[in-house]
Amino acid sequence: MTATATAPGSVPVVRSTRRPWTALPAALRSAVEARLGSPVAAARSQSGGFSRGAASRLRCADGGRAFVKAVSLDGDPVSARLYEQEAAVAAALPGGLPVPAFRGLITEGGWTALLFDDVPGRTPSVPWRAADLDAVLPALTRLTAVAADRPAPGLSRWGGALADWVGWNHLLARGDALADVPSWARPHAERLAALEAGFPEAAYGDAVLHSDLRSDNILVRRGSVTFVDWAWAARGQDWIDPMIFALCAAVQGVADPDALFLRHPAARRADPEAVDALLAALAGRFTTAARQPTDWGTAPIRAFQRAEAATALHWLGRRRTWYPGAR
Template sequence: MAKVPWLPAELALVQRSLVTLAERATPSPLPGLPVWGGELEEWHGWNRLLADADPLRDVDSWTSRNAVRLAEAEAGFPAATAGDTLLHSDLRSDNILLNGGQVTFVDWAWAARGQAWLDPMIFALCAAVQGHPDPEAVFAAHPSARAAEPAEVDSALAALAGRFVVAARQPVEWETAPVRAFQKAEAATAIAWLRVRTGWR
């Protein structure tokens, strides 16, 4: 498993492997995979929060000020992420095994199909949660990321952030405490990344 915060050499190795993975996984070699995102109602967090007149006390002032924009961005999520690349969908460090110069992506429980830039985006987000200071630089290292429509990436990030905000609010038991903490960190990191990407005030 990779060390976190990420070491530059290990990060670069995984980034190269993600390029190879996308090349081999497009078009998806596995028939019948679900579309990335699954049940779409789970990805409309901002819209649900606004519809409920939620006070958004657990987010920062930038987020509450731009909640309507975030809801508008996440509304485009299905079309933005549709594609035919086989995706891992959960590229945290504990799902990436390193052995010398070899990289193995394990735990494909969330395998799906979608845009080729989704796995690099998820990897960049998780790397930032686990200590990397610049998710945009990690993301932009992938060819599919450089070719992606910025608004589509923003839509996916907004949907992820809204989902994590809602998920982190769920009841905390001893066995779910680490999950809730990670979801809270993912929400904050996705929001911080969106703030940089969008330039919204």
């Protein structure tokens, strides 16, 4: 199976070629059906996301529905660990969030599967359309408001290890030529390093964050919006999810991420210096991450990371008036 990220124009579309339900090991399918309490009568594969495992909407013989995603421990150990992480996160998420109900983690025959309620809906169109943005933004505003009031002590602080967020400082320390950085941004490398140093204080907060709000992690149906794939959930400033959403939306066709970001009330309350610190840290992290070795499975991830680095730099450059023509 091959994960692909096609690009109509310059807009990456996150899609994967996935194993169908019927191609999963019989023992795993039986374990899933036992958990569901009914045989699976029909299954429809889903293509969103970077994982190479199975992702199917299931309809059971008794009329019940569920969503399953499964991955082989041997074929994709990184995704398998993420599934285990997502299962732990599901147990730590507070109630009241617009998320699919979690039905459990199943390990069988070297495979790991996660079961959720099947939520009707589609992923937003890419490039993003105004109608989908108009549906998702109010839902994200509601999510932020609910998440700010729900304690979640089981979730880690947003950002993980500090070493992952000092990319510019590491590049400068070794005299890197920054050949993959836009020419206009290279003279500002020391400023970027100084900004990213403020990352820990800028990100610190207690709001529950999804942390990975790409289009393929959002389902829209008749104005109803559900946020899925919470493996990277954490606690931090309430404006971080709107920032991640605006960044990913800009990678996938939205012209002005700052304008999109500022449509969210949490963004309008945010400290501008803290916002710039996180943009600098994100740009540094994605710049260094995109340089990691690429194979048939990681090539789409590296391509998306390169696009995220360029977009974050462009956004920050306009905010700081570093970018040519910025006002």
